[in-house]
Amino acid sequence: MKKDRPFTHAIDRLGSVGLRPTRQRLALVRLLFENGDRHVTAEQLHREVTEIGVKVSLATIYNSLNQFTAVGLLREVAVETGRSYFDTNTAAHHHFFNDDTGELQDIPGDSVVLSTLPIAPDDTVVESVDVIVRVRNK
Amino acid sequence: MKKDRPFTHAIDRLGSVGLRPTRQRLALVRLLFENGDRHVTAEQLHREVTEIGVKVSLATIYNSLNQFTAVGLLREVAVETGRSYFDTNTAAHHHFFNDDTGELQDIPGDSVVLSTLPIAPDDTVVESVDVIVRVRNK
């Protein structure tokens, strides 16, 4: 059984989308993709990367998150005006959003299914369907 | 059959929620509620009110939209980070959002129904469910 080679994985992930494996991007890719599905804001990711001792400017965090999104590594989720969330799971799925904590999480499996896809307005095509279940702490 | 009395209606609508019927708020209430369901941004509403010759500062537009939302006259819909939309229909319903035009519109009737309400995470209760069907021009 082979040992994991996360370093290589991160390099490959960047290489596969045509982005250079810089020190900054490698650290971000590892934080984002080596621990299951995640939902982060730029500010959060900046804190995390700083905590593990890697210096990355906030501007670079933003640039990277946008680049990752552009190449399909991430997906942006609109839940609150003013703050952007990025989701490492790019497959079609939905979310719980905790208004009290600002925490965003996937809705497991297929526990939400739309009974019917509504007919799109004239001259438009459906691109995606986002379901956000807003919850509050008890 | 009685004639409509929009002036009185607007006054009453404000009075019923404890807000003084000022020149500015009356104009906004009329624009918002006297022509069926609407979805507006602050900037849009500001343009409209200005066009009909009423002077209202953008700060007052924002303050009013927030006050109207706080008292339940409006509902805020999060579709894009950076811009807030306000919906005059406060009943539970869902939306189409046109990514090309930035236009938000109600999904008619019950053409979208969730098959199951997912179980909320521990110690949380569901507050609301927002479905946004993103469309693009053909």
Next chain:
DNA sequence: ATAGCTGCAAATGCTTTGCAAGGCC
């Protein structure tokens, strides 16, 4: 009279951008 409202300008919060210096192929 007085509590509430408005408008201006300044402040805020998040995000983007210009540009010089540095890093990867």
Next chain:
DNA sequence: GGCCTTGCAAAGCATTTGCAGCTAT
């Protein structure tokens, strides 16, 4: 070497806030 990246600081947007003057009751 040459193009891509980074980081800083400045700029940008949408929105909020402080406060002096005005308005509804």
